[in-house]
Amino acid sequence: MFVLFFVVSVTSGFTQDFLPWTDYERLRNHAEATPKDVEKDPKEIVDYLFKAAKTEREKIEIIYYWMALNITYDIKGYISGNLPNSDGLNVLKTKRAVCEGYAQLFKILCDNAKIESVVISGFAKGHGYTGERQLEANHAWNAVKLGNEWKLVDVTWGSGYVDLENDTLVFKRNLNLGYIFSKPEGFVIEHFPQDAKWQLLDKPISIDEFYSKEMDEKIFHIYRYLR
Numbered sequence: 001m002f003v004l005f006f007v008v009s010v011t012s013g014f015t016q017d018f019l020p021w022t023d024y025e026r027l028r029n030h031a032e033a034t035p036k037d038v039e040k041d042p043k044e045i046v047d048y049l050f051k052a053a054k055t056e057r058e059k060i061e062i063i064y065y066w067m068a069l070n071i072t073y074d075i076k077g078y079i080s081g082n083l084p085n086s087d088g089l090n091v092l093k094t095k096r097a098v099c100e101g102y103a104q105l106f107k108i109l110c111d112n113a114k115i116e117s118v119v120i121s122g123f124a125k126g127h128g129y130t131g132e133r134q135l136e137a138n139h140a141w142n143a144v145k146l147g148n149e150w151k152l153v154d155v156t157w158g159s160g161y162v163d164l165e166n167d168t169l170v171f172k173r174n175l176n177l178g179y180i181f182s183k184p185e186g187f188v189i190e191h192f193p194q195d196a197k198w199q200l201l202d203k204p205i206s207i208d209e210f211y212s213k214e215m216d217e218k219i220f221h222i223y224r225y226l227r
Contacts, residue, residue: 023058024177027052027061027062027065028065028069030049030051030062031049031052031065031066031069032069034048034066035048039070039092042088042089042092042108042109042111042112043112045109045112046063046112049062049063049066050113056147057146057181059113059115060110060146060151060153060180060181061180063106063109063110063113064106064155064180065175067102067106067109067159068155068176069159069173069175070095071091071095071096071097071101071105071155072095072096072097072171072173073098073156073159073162073171074096074097074098074101075162075169075171077096078098083098084096084097085101086098086101086104087101087104088101088104088106088107088108088109089108091105092105092108098156099139099140099156100119100121100140102140102156102159103140103141103142103155103156104119105155106142106144106155107119107142110142110144115144115145116145117142117143117144117145118142118143118198119141119142120140120141120143120193120194120195121137121139121140121193122139122140122191122193122195123137123139123191123192123210124138124139124141124190124191124192125190125216125219126138126139126190127161127169131211131216133211137194140156141153141154141155141157141191142154143200146181150200151180151181151182152181152182152184152187152191152200153180153182154179154182154191155179157176157178158175158176158177158180159174159175159176160173160174160175160176161176184200185201187200188205189215189219190219192205192207192210
């Protein structure tokens, strides 16, 4: 799967606007303090992380935070086309991935936490997007079940962004809360799943609408993040 990676970041200053119900600092600080000796096993990771999580929502959030803080986007693999093994356990071992690997690891951690999740493949408007329609799926993300409701999550784009420095693409780690529990009508501006049900919209949009000028104009608007 060819991958696209988002180039625009949202600063941490928006944290409370995005997740006003969350004790963000407590969860993030706990995730940052994860002992190295538990990071090789998904069950041990979630057992540690959940010591700070008081609700099911916080369990999902702290998994997202830990991944965004610890998994590095494999920009060399992206550039060369020599993509890394996307098996979630391999990602846990190497701490490097592209989108498929992020999505697979997120699912493994959710599985170990007995939280229902799925990996979704589809089309995304990330780094290098020019407005042209892609012929093959180029991105992967997740949906996770919270209570009786599915929520959309993109840990890849939540972990940072790709920028150009001295004519070289580099990964910039920057925890972005715009891609956890994103509202479907905002998420679909940049993410079009191959299976329309994962738009999570009452009236799914078409691929033509996804690639329309009207939709593209919303990409750089804060609207896409608001809940």
